[in-house]
Amino acid sequence: MEIEELFLLAFQALWRNIARTLLTMLGIIIGIASVITIMSLGAGSTESIVGEISSFGANVLTVSPGQSKRSPGGSSSIVTTLSSEDAEAIEKLANVEMVSPVVNKGKTITANSESTSVQVSGVAANYTLIKSLEFVNGGFFDEGDVLSAAKDVVLGDEAIEELFGSDAAEFVIGETVRIDGRVFQIVGIIVDSNEAYVPLTTAQTVLLGQSYLDKISVYVTDGELIDVVTLDIEELLLDEHDIDDPQAADFNVQGSQTFVETISSVTGTLTTLLSGIAAISLVVGGIGIMNIMLVTVTERTKEIGLLKAVGAKDRNILNQFLIEAVVLTVSGGIIGILLGVSIAFIASQMMNIPFMVTTSSILLSFGVSAGVGIVFGYYPAQQAAKLNPIDALRYE
Secondary structure, three states: OOHHHHHHHHHHHHHHOHHHHHHHHHHHHHHHHHHHHHHHHHHHHHHHHHHHHHOOOOOEEEEEEOOOOOOOOOOOOOOOOOOHHHHHHHHOOOOEEEEEEEEEEEEEEEEOOEEEEEEEEEEOOOHHHHOOOOEEEEOOOOHHHHHOOOOEEEEEHHHHHHHHOOOHHHOOOOOEEEEOOEEEEEEEEEOOOOEEEEEHHHHHHHHHOOOOOOEEEEEEOOHHHHHHHHHHHHHHHHHHOOOOOHHHOOEEEEEHHHHHHHHHHHHHHHHHHHHHHHHHHHHHHHHHHHHHHHHHHHHOHHHHHHHHHOOOOHHHHHHHHHHHHHHHHHHHHHHHHHHHHHHHHHHHHHHOOOOOOOHHHHHHHHHHHHHHHHHHHHHHHHHHHOOOHHHHHHOO
16 A cells, blocks of 8 residues: 555544544643643743843842852841941952942832832942833932932832822822831832832931841943952952851852843743643543554454455554554644644733744644654554454454
């Protein structure tokens, strides 16, 4: 038999029992669609998070108190190992352009009868340059405001909407809000944020009453010097804190690339895990296909005997049933890919993340579906090929 004839016979056999064919393909369809959807959403989520982190700037380093790696059961108490003196010393290092000390804490802001919870950060006047903040209206406080501990506040547009309603960003500059009962004047509104920024000195003396820093933001002159500056900061702070063993450091220095790598690793692991769980349905679908093909062999015993009687060889019978199994799984795979891409597109639009379906994931799904057909279809095909033609013709 020619290969074209075998494919034609396979399609005819499957079409004769179209309802059973569709039900048999269901496991493959669900498995492939699930894998495609999860891989796409995983890639889109990673891209979205990485984009958010990268927007902080490739030239920015963050110095935080405490060790970057803690032993299980380690203390989770507030760490107070960073000071304003540390920030001043870092600013004097070569290749460091700007430094902003940062203190922050969650607070409730009220205006009239409305209130909202935000992260209030006390920062230096150059923080807006370090983080490249985008403004809807107004601007940032200046160095004079920091020196005088002015009660100025820069709010995110989301917080403004919560407090004053939509489209309020156009007229609220100069309006006042209360933080911990103290009156602050709105001087600026930033894009896509639910945060609040006040002068560092105001936060330390009026709102928080703390002298230690929660972190230090460092702007490096050249992104390619990030690693060099990181080592310089580590050496400086080890000396400033009188620590001889780097493993005992009471601080850690991280760049946006570190966060990107961490997030990519975590989301990649989760995507792989979930894809593996979804792929279990492919195994279940494959077992279902093997069972149906065994039933098909039994139902078509006389047909097999007749084919052998007119000269069909064992390999022809083997190929025919194997092709039926592959056609079954590949068809299911194609439907699953189309369904998975559609679900992934709809979900990405609803979740507001990039829609990402790679060619490799589609080719992998297609290859897996064909592989399932070969692996689980071989045994029934082999059983059909082994049938004795005389016994097959006598089968009732």
